Amino acid sequence: MKLVKDLLKGNKVALARIITKIENNESISLLSKLFAYTGKSYYIGITGPPGAGKSTLVDRLVNRLLDKKKKIGILAVDPTSPFSGGALLGDRIRMSSLATKQGVFIRSMATRGSLGGLAETTKDVALAFDAFGMDYIVIETIGVGQVELDIAGICDTTVVVLVPESGDSIQAMKAGLLEIADIILVNKADREGAERMVTELKFMLELRAVKKTWEYPIISTIATQDKGIDETISIIESHKEYLKQSGDFEAKRKERIKFRIRALIEKRIRASIEKMTLGEKEFDKLVEKVYKKELNLYEIADDIMKNLGGRYGRY
Ligand SMILES: Nc1nc2c(ncn2[C@@H]2O[C@H](COP(=O)(O)OP(=O)(O)O)[C@@H](O)[C@H]2O)c(=O)[nH]1
Ligand SMILES: [Mg+2]
Structure with missing residues (x-):
């Protein structure tokens, strides 16, 4: 199939067309052809409540990875319609520094009300990125519901982003975010209460029912000032190493x-x-x-x- 061949050659237009087909559910045979070429990308999930700074962080993190000559596919998933149009527009603006760069491809996905199949579609789109030869696939989701947790389930490293606001850590725990986190970022550390929140989260982690061998770190970041970005990248790399070793x-x-x-x-x-x-x-x-x-x-x-x-x- 020509479209598949073009995608494998690194043609972004072919990639975009295949993703559209996946979204329209016309893609079983395409996916089946792409499958053989997948399994090489590293999947990073960025999740957390709306407004925590996920898109800003993705923009900064991906810029760093691009400096290292990596190829990156970004998927911004927003199931919170009817406002998703606005949120996705926000994502575009937040990630605008990436729009014109060579090694990156951004796709936003919204559902406008129906959640059915969103998680599966996201996984299929990620598969197309994988076949395209992305080194990293970054998936941004809002960590509030089952669909998002399910998407986080396909990621190798899941980064949970929280902000120092009262009750945020409790909410995160209730939503199951602390269980799926490999790394926690307390973003907007320029705001009051960041240090207190880090302490609070450390305490909560002690109480977790399931102890993991990967003692995951809590990092303070200020995405808008590029603070904590290098540290986050290096912790993601350590986690990748840990996963492989263990x-x-x-x-x-x-x-x-x-x-x-x-x-x-x-x-x-x-x-x-x-x-x-x-x-x-x-x-x-x-x-x-x-x-x-x-x-x-x-x-x-x-x-x-x-x-x-x-x-x-x-x-
Ligand atoms: N003060 C402060 N604002 C931030 C920081 N990171 C992001 N923001 C702002 O928070 C708002 C929401 O950011 P966005 O990346 O769209 O959040 P998302 O909904 O989690 O993707 C934007 O106005 C950002 O400029 C930070 O570290 N400090
Ligand atoms: Mg966003």
Whole structure:
């Protein structure tokens, strides 16, 4: 397929077109072709409440990585419609220093109300970045709901961004953010209360139920003044090293594969059930027979499961 070949050659227009197809759900065969070329990118998740400075941080972090001649794909996911239009515009402005640079490709995704499939679409778009040959894929999400946590689940290193505001650390804990964090940034450290928050977070981490062997660091940053950016990059690199040494890198990726296979199977089964039931006169006939007790409800369900994907003409 020409589009796939062009993408593999590093053509950004082809990449953009493939992403659009993924978003429009016309892409199973494309993805299947791209799959062989994936697995080389390193996935970094940046998550946290709206306004914490995630986009500003992404802009700074990615600029540093570009200085090191890396290729980076950025995905900004915003499921909080109806305001997403505004938030995404904000992301554009915050990341404007990147817009014209060579080694970077930015894509924003919003859902305008429906959350269905967002997590899966995000993972597929990341796959296209991966096949394109990105060294890093940076995914910005708002860390508030299950969808975002699910997206964070595909990242090798998850960075949680918080700000020194009263209650923010408690909220983060409630939302499950402290459990998924590999690194915590207390951004806007130019504001009052940053030091107190670092202490508070350290205390909370002591209380966590599941102790991890990676003792993850809490770093104070001021994204707007470029403070703490180099340190963040070097901690991400240390985490990457740790994952590789400990075997967690491989284990996490295998876990992800398992999860994705399950999700794909579920999607197919749901589709075949819909195909089978929707507008089927035969299905009505079957219902009629069960109603008259000529057929057994449970046996039919078993039988259909066995034949899923086949034909159901015999009823
Ligand atoms: N004072 C201060 N403001 C910041 C800092 N980092 C980001 N901001 C500002 O916070 C606002 C929200 O930033 P943004 O990156 O869009 O947050 P996001 O919603 O988490 O992506 C913007 O006006 C930024 O300029 C910081 O370290 N200190
Ligand atoms: Mg943002």
